[in-house]
Amino acid sequence: MAEFWTSFTTALAPFDVPITIVFYILGAFVFRWILLKLIDRSVKQIVSGVKKKRGVTDTQALSVRSPLAAVRTVQRTRTIGSVLTNIVNVVVVVILVVMIIAKIDPGILASLSILSAAVGAGLGFGAQRIVGDVLNGLFMVMEDQLGVGDVIDMGEATGVVEKVGVRITQIRDVEGTLWFVRNGEIQRVGSFSQGWNRIVFDLAVPYETSRAHVERVMLQAAKELTEDPDWMDYFIGTPEMWGMESISSDAVVLRLTIRVRPGTRWEVERELRARTQDALKSAEINLPSLKAIVLDGADGQPTAGGTA
Template sequence: MNWETFWADLGTYFTEIPWTDFLERIFAVAMIIVVAFALRWALQFVIRRVVQQIVSGVKKNQKVEDTQALNVSPLAAVRVVQRSRTLGAVLANIVNVFILITALLLIVTTLSPDILGSFALLTAAIGAGLGFGAQNIVKDILNGLFMVVEDQIGVGDIVDVGFASGVVETVGIRITQVRDVDGTLWFVRNGEILRVGNMSQGWARVIIDLAIPYSSDVEAVQDELLRVATALASSRKWRAFILEKPEIWGLESISAEALVTRLVVKTRVSAKWDFARDLRLHMKKALDGMGVPLTPLNSVVMTTGDGTIDGSAIEPVEGALDAAEEAAAAVPDVVGGVRTGPVSVRKPRGPRKAKNVPAPLKTPDPEVRGDGIA
């Protein structure tokens, strides 16, 4: 290898490069990148500023210091804050994607103005492929935009989207993040959300069904439960979260074991579960004071030899089914090399019917014609 020739050719190559044009293109690409970052920062700042102004205005009108205190404010104020933050997050994502795509196209055009025309056929093929392969992405984006514009879902809402239930932490143009009660963060594609159950819009209702013994004084129990619920709803802790007075809707079901009565309270969404827990505790104390026990749901019914029910033998037994299952599980599966399996109790079978026995032929009536008409 002749090194002198190699270095001479290399020097000739660099000498023939149009450095002026090359440096101009590099400078143009650098300016595109700088302008893209500056534009992104400016638009993000404007979006954050607008959202902060809306939230600050709502807090000022409601005379509260933080957004958590808006839970006791009118429902419209809470919804304005949630929707503003959601729209801000979606607009920020749209700005990022738009600036990125625009910057890439400008950079490619600057480096080689004819590259897009040269790859026209390839671009068409890629576009056709994306038309089939990117359908889910387009579906996710469109569904996400419609959900936000129609106010179906917002940041901070408690929702049920089928795949997950919990608090919405982020609403993107393609993915919605939902945190469930266990702390698991679910990433749900917007295109897979076919229905949205939003428990943060409007109001909520606490529904408590209480089973009491059949022999109880129903009216006295209902009056006591209503008194306890009304007193709790009027307390300083809960009065700001209760929208309507507690109500007794009456008996929901009647059986030999229990009478089920229903009590309802209309509350704000943020206080539904906490108020329900507190109300159950006070109801339990009230029932203890009245001497009303809760009815067990499991019972054993014994019958006499003739099949009639022995009324004196009916005795509610708590955990009777659990005890039977434990006893059956305690029996070994294999005894003396013979597999026994779980113990089960079967009802005695009645007399068996013969199978595949033809029915007896019916003697034709002499007064009926062959076509079956008398």
Template sequence: MQQTAAEGWEAVAEWWAAWGQPIGIVLVIVGAFIAYWIVKAIVSRVVHEVVTGVKRKADAADTEALANSPLAQVRVVQRTRAIGSVLNTLAGWVIGAFALIVILSILGVNAASLVAMAGFLGAAAGVGAQGIIKDFLNGLFMVFEDQLGIGDTVDLGEASGVVESVGIRVTQVRDVHGTLWYVRNGEIVRVGNESQGWARVVIDQAVPYEADIDAVTERLLDVATAMSEEPEWLGRIIDKPAVWGIESVSAEAVVVRLVVKTRASAKYEAGRELRRRVKEGLDELGVTLPSLQKIVVKGMEERA
């Protein structure tokens, strides 16, 4: 009986010696796929919950409109999905590398050789793909830090316009002429974003030197205040208009500065409408505007 048991164990040992390595490799591969599937399911679940939460909050109250605008919701969804995609990719590489090391260990490869090979491959990748790695890391930080998002009006130095796509490697920006620019994230060293938070409409209105400045100032403020109180603009103008005073004085004209704080997405629309109303208001006041060729505006925007 004991001999039979010994023979049985010996047969099992022989079978394992013959098939142990292939079975171990298969188990490692299956385990890697299962681990990746679990991580991917968790990340997908988190992304889904965030996106669902954003959609649920879409009907925000007016007082929360600035922080919960459709643009802000798109940015949250986009950033969440981008981060989820990055995490899935990162998890796949980490799990794959770990599985490869385990498989090579099963095959009897020396651990020191694995470390040397990994160092060599890492050095080769670092030399040959510096640009791609730089693009990837910069794009990752831009997504994480919410520096820009779809629909934003931005100035990236080489290109400016409306952002149409934010990728991990390339950002697409369409300028005012309709040209679509593909900007590598690694080449972006500064981002001027005109669509985050709030914006300010600044109107430097030139009036004749002999005009009644107090009357002009009062009319500008009345026009802007009346516009801000209309239902159409109530949610887009977020603060009381103000006249900052005289910006510059010349022999031909006096420049008065009017400012209105708006939601970032409403800056240009509100500015165009306000300029039209300012013109009508000054016409009613009987103020004849001087020639623009004779005016030199000086102030904090002088260089522009």
């Protein structure tokens, strides 16, 4: 038996390097699979736990029925899971390449270190940008600036965050365009998915129309919407009439605001406009021509009686 194993190992000696490389590759795939399974399982356990605790089955329902902290826990967990997955992929590939090179020729690593020192000055700027992208992406996730599923505004790109990578963040805008944004280039992030949103509804009415009457109609329409069982869960607080925002010889602009749950602003705003139109028709209040509307108030800023 000893002679058999000796002859067997002797016969395989010429294939030692290829066989070792194959084992390295298989080991890397197994190691990567185990880590990704652990990450995926941890993320699913946290998300499922939050959903089960809140009595919902999907994240969309969670965003309507659950406290904001629960929604952020789900979104942040998924984002961190995405980032960790990317890090695992990169680290495993780098380690695998280094091990294979070392097995083929240990002297190559020494040569590569010398070569890298020689070209380090030339690649320094590019490396700094890559490191900056990675660090900025990690800090954005750790500081909860954004998460997968968030609706954000980055200036050039506005939409839903689909993926947060080690170096790139992917955003899908309302037209379906997928934007790839380098994390190091992100200077500001406006989030529509944290805390609360405010609907700012401006309505231009004829100069001669009773302003108090129109305000009552607008406020009543908004209150009916907030009391509707199908919509009441979307709101945080009650409607506020901020009053006259601007005035001209043809029309006055009245402003009404409501706080809503994050990410629900647009659908609630559309429903509010539709109900306000029906209420105005019932009250026989006609609106001026679009050419007569002057929206020169301070957009987004409260007037007397409003709260920021």
